[in-house]
Amino acid sequence: MKYKLFIAGLIFTMIWACSRVPITKRNQTHLIPESQVISMSLTEYRNFLEKHPPVTSGSDEQMVKRVGSKIQAAVIQYMTQNGYKDRIDGYKWEFNLVNSKEVNAWCMPGGKVVIYSGILPFTQTETGLAIVMGHEIGHAVAQHGNERMSQQLIAQGVGLGLDVYLSSKPAETHNLFMQAYGIGAEVGVLLPFSRLQESEADKLGLVFSALAGYDPREAIPFWQRMSKQGGNKPPEFLSTHPSDDTRIKDLQKYMPQALKHYTGGK
Numbered sequence: 107m108k109y110k111l112f113i114a115g116l117i118f119t120m121i122w123a124c125s126r127v128p129i130t131k132r133n134q135t136h137l138i139p140e141s142q143v144i145s146m147s148l149t150e151y152r153n154f155l156e157k158h159p160p161v162t163s164g165s166d167e168q169m170v171k172r173v174g175s176k177i178q179a180a181v182i183q184y185m186t187q188n189g190y191k192d193r194i195d196g197y198k199w200e201f202n203l204v205n206s207k208e209v210n211a212w213c214m215p216g217g218k219v220v221i222y223s224g225i226l227p228f229t230q231t232e233t234g235l236a237i238v239m240g241h242e243i244g245h246a247v248a249q250h251g252n253e254r255m256s257q258q259l260i261a262q263g264v265g266l267g268l269d270v271y272l273s274s275k276p277a278e279t280h281n282l283f284m285q286a287y288g289i290g291a292e293v294g295v296l297l298p299f300s301r302l303q304e305s306e307a308d309k310l311g312l313v314f315s316a317l318a319g320y321d322p323r324e325a326i327p328f329w330q331r332m333s334k335q336g337g338n339k340p341p342e343f344l345s346t347h348p349s350d351d352t353r354i355k356d357l358q359k360y361m362p363q364a365l366k367h368y369t370g371g372k
Contacts, residue, residue, distance in 0.1 A: 125249075127248045127249075127306055128184070128185065128188065128190045128193070128247060128248065128310060129306070129309050129310055129313060130305075130306050130309060132302070132306070134248075134249070134253050135253065135256050135257075135260075136249060136252045136253060136256055137255075137256040137259050137260070138252055138255055138256060138259075140193075140196070140215065140249060140252060141196055143215045143249075143251065143252050143255070143283075144196050144197075144215045144216040146283050147214040147215045147216055147218065147283075147287065148214075148216055148218070150214070150283070150287070151214050151216075151218045151220075154220070155202070158204045158205075158206065159204075160202035160203060160204055160220075161202075161203040161204065161205060161223070166203055166223065166226060167203045169232055169235060170201050170202070170203040170221050170235070171201050172232070173201075173232055173235050173236050173239055173318075173320075174199070174201025174219055174239060175201070176236070176318035176319060176320075177236060177239050177240055177243060177314055177315070177318050178199045178201075178217070179318065180314045180315075180316075180317035180318040181194065181243060181247060181314055182194065183317060184313065184314065184317055185247070190247075193247055193249065194217070194247065196216060197216055197217035198216060198217060199217035199218075199219070200217065200218050200219065201219045201221075201239075202219065202220050202221070203220075203221050203222075203223060204220055204221070204222055204223065205223050206222040206223055206224055207222075207223075207224045208222045208224045208225075209222065209224045209225045209228060209332075209335065210222040210224065210225060211225055211238050211239070211242050212242055212287075213239075213242040213243045213245065213246040214246065214287065215246055215249070215251060215252070216246075217243075217246070219239060219242065219243065221235070221238070221239070225238060228328065228331050228332055228335070229328060230328075230331075231324070232320070233315075233320045233321055233324040234324055234327075234328050236315045236318060236320035236324075237311065237312075237315055237320070237322070237324050237325045237328050238328070239311075239315075240310070240311030240312065240313075240314040240315040240318075240320075241307050241308060241310075241311035242307075242311075243310075243311070243314060244306065244307035244308070244309070244310030244311040244314065245303070245307045247310060248303070248306050248307060248310060250303045250306070250307070251286045251287050252286075253303070254286045255283065255286045258286070304353070305353075305356055308325070308353065308356065308357055308360070309360055309363075309364075311325070312325060312357070312360060312361070312363075312364035313363075313364055313367050315364075316364050316365065316366075316367035316368035317367045317368075319368075319369065320368075321368060321370075322361060322364040322365060322367075322368060323361060323365070325357050325361075326354060326357055326358065326361075329353060329354055329357065330354065333354070
């Protein structure tokens with residue numbers, strides 16, 4: 107009887123927490139309030155910056171801030187005009203460059219973006235940087251991390267007691283968060299983005315980049331450059347962002363839609 111009640115409660119929770127991803131319209135389940143995820147991300151973000159002070163001057167730092175400002179405006183514009191403004195409620199955008207040889211970049215829930223200097227030789231241009239930033243912000247706006255955490259909670263049988271679990275098991279909740287988002291090289295094994303989530307982030311990123319005035323077609327040569335990297339130990343960016351022929355073909359297939367948002371520069 108208890109098992110049946112648990113399953114019924116879990117199904118109810120999943121239905122209640124169901125939402126749609128922008129652009130793809132895919133249904134997804136979130137068991138954790140996004141405001142709580144943003145709060146957790148802010149703590150880890152601050153801890154990261156204490157260990158990795160951001161660059162505060164120079165042309166690269168200025169480029170990161172400039173691209174970030176344009177992408178931010180594009181995201182707000184798209185989300186507001188298409189009925190998704192609630193997804194970016196509580197966002198307090200920040201864009202930082204950190205000195206690191208890692209080929210990496212990420213955006214935390216709440217709009218906290220970090221670009222590692224090691225990825226700049228691969229982005230090569232401001233437009234290339236916009237492609238990366240749009241992709242990472244796409245993951246955050248699509249709330250993929252929350253979705254991954256929710257999937258793990260479901261796998262662990264957490265449903266009716268979600269609030270109790272989150273409040274009574276802070277260490278387990280923290281570990282779950284770090285597995286889903288994993289800021290920095292010192293973090294353990296990350297939960298990989300699914301192929302579907304990667305495709306969604308690509309599509310959102312192309313649209314955001316285009317709306318910001320950056321040519322989305324730059325995504326093709328960027329991912330081609332990234333696909334040639336790796337060897338025995340691929341860069342962290344590639345370990346969670348698979349780059350292959352399928353991805354590039356998918357980008358080419360979606361490009362006509364993305365180009366509808368591109369005006370040739372602003």
